[in-house]
Amino acid sequence: MMNAAVSFIGGSNGNRKGLSATLAANPGDLKLRASFSDTNFIDDGSTLNLDDLLISVEKPGSFLIDFDIAKQDVQFQFMNTFKVEGKQVNWTYTHTRNDRRTILDGSLMFDRGSKLSASHELGSVSCKLKCSYVHKGLTTFEPCYDLAKKSWDLAMSRRVLGGDLIKANYETSSQVLGVEWLSSSLFYEDGISVKVSASFNLAEGLHTPQISVRSMWNFQA
Secondary structure (H helix, E strand, O other), rough: OOOEEEEEEEEEOOOEEEEEEEEEOOOOOEEEEEEEEEEEEEEEEEEOOOOEEEEEEEEEEEEEEEEEEEOOOEEEEEEEEEEEEEEEEEEEEEEOOOOOOEEEEEEOOOOOEEEEEEEEEOOOOOEEEEEEEEEEEEEEEEEEEEEOEEEEEEEEEEEEOOEEEEEEEOOOOOOOOEEEEOOOOOOOOOOOEEEEEEEEEHHOOOOOOOEEEEEEEEEOO
16 A cells, blocks of 8 residues: 655745655555655745655564665664553664764553653763643643753643644743644545644744644545
């Protein structure tokens, strides 16, 4: 089976618009994916930019390899799941060749509605701890503490209108508030959705927010 996804994004910051697309195939246990982004369309014409071409090979739950064609870079990711005292533990090892960065991510699942996660970059003081709690299957609370910045972030999301998602995220270090609405209820056809995002920099006082709108189409063949 082959899947394709196309998204178009426009915003309030100048006249720049963008197009991104993903083509995926599932031969056996593997997933093959090719994607590009930052194909820019400007009012005085259009330019095609495939510098952000990314090719991925994935075996779900086991490994993921990303090839960045423009940067000639490779990112390796290995995943595993095991049980501790009856609780599920997920961990992910990620290494980027050019940047020589290695990140370890782990999560402990207490139940279907709550988990504790940690992310640490080896050789640095970068470490984030996050707790996720789902209330009545509709509202998710995610407080996060950044040990390097010594600051808290808070994210909250809620399902509305039979499937639409509204999400808000606040970063205390930058005082940036982000609001996002992902909707599929505006369309009667399957595979079509719209995401509206707004960003408020509260450190600069009350200003017009940065707004972007992304429309997405998904196809199967």
